[in-house]
Amino acid sequence: MSVNEPGATAPGGPRKARIDRVLFSQEAIAGKVRELAERIRQDYAAVPGANGTGGHGAPLTVVGILKGAFVFTADLVRALGALDVPLQVDFMAVSSYGTATQTSGIIRILKDLDRPIRGQHVLLIEDIVDTGLTLRYLREHLMAQDPASLRACVLLDKPERRLVDVPVEYVGFQIPDEFVVGYGIDYAEQFRYLPYIACVRLEPQ
Numbered sequence: 001m002s003v004n005e006p007g008a009t010a011p012g013g014p015r016k017a018r019i020d021r022v023l024f025s026q027e028a029i030a031g032k033v034r035e036l037a038e039r040i041r042q043d044y045a046a047v048p049g050a051n052g053t054g055g056h057g058a059p060l061t062v063v064g065i066l067k068g069a070f071v072f073t074a075d076l077v078r079a080l081g082a083l084d085v086p087l088q089v090d091f092m093a094v095s096s097y098g099t100a101t102q103t104s105g106i107i108r109i110l111k112d113l114d115r116p117i118r119g120q121h122v123l124l125i126e127d128i129v130d131t132g133l134t135l136r137y138l139r140e141h142l143m144a145q146d147p148a149s150l151r152a153c154v155l156l157d158k159p160e161r162r163l164v165d166v167p168v169e170y171v172g173f174q175i176p177d178e179f180v181v182g183y184g185i186d187y188a189e190q191f192r193y194l195p196y197i198a199c200v201r202l203e204p205q
């Protein structure tokens, strides 16, 4: 069980961390974002109202999950825009890891949606699904608001660590059981600015 004490603060504070090896280059990520956008465009073209052709229902609402998915969301919505997919953007902020590399198991909503999603087609954007606890929580939270549909698009999937079964309609890359950073993803708030995704090496305490 990879669930920490509440608060998810690493005992003794965060450890010294450095980049170990690059998993996905900036170019590889950009290619994957374009591929995902094309799949999403095709799928939503068949959904009445979500394709901007004047069908019934509302356009697509993309919900980016802060902080980790801020870079992925920015790139994916621009890739969708380049494919003429009409959409609106909203954000939620949730946190459960704090300064640790294991989840606290307690998901805190730090910011909820600005606008109601009732009757909207919602595409949830996450950087990573690890234990699955965050995504399961978010799906339940959003489904309770009665959207027309809900799908999840996640850049990284770490299946070996899953604690709960949760559907993910769009996955960018599967990764091994290693702690990753970069492209919005952090260790103790460090490394989010990196343009690539890398494994991080933590110094012993």
Ligand SMILES: O=P(O)(O)OC[C@H]1O[C@H](OP(=O)(O)OP(=O)(O)O)[C@H](O)[C@@H]1O
Binding pocket: 065, 066, 067, 068, 069, 094, 095, 096, 097, 098, 103, 126, 127, 128, 129, 130, 131, 132, 133, 134, 135, 185, 186
């Ligand atoms: O599948 P899980 O084990 O729940 O882990 C995935 C979640 O953990 C990270 O968020 P975190 O709580 O670290 O907050 P952050 O997005 O602000 O970095 C990541 O961005 C996902 O939201």
Ligand code: HPA
Binding pocket: 097, 128, 130, 131, 178, 179, 180, 181, 185, 186, 187
């Ligand atoms: O591998 C990870 N890195 C950073 N944050 C995370 N949150 C869940 N898994 C990870």
Ligand SMILES: [Mg+2]
Binding pocket: 065, 066, 067, 068, 069, 094, 127
């Ligand atoms: Mg997150």
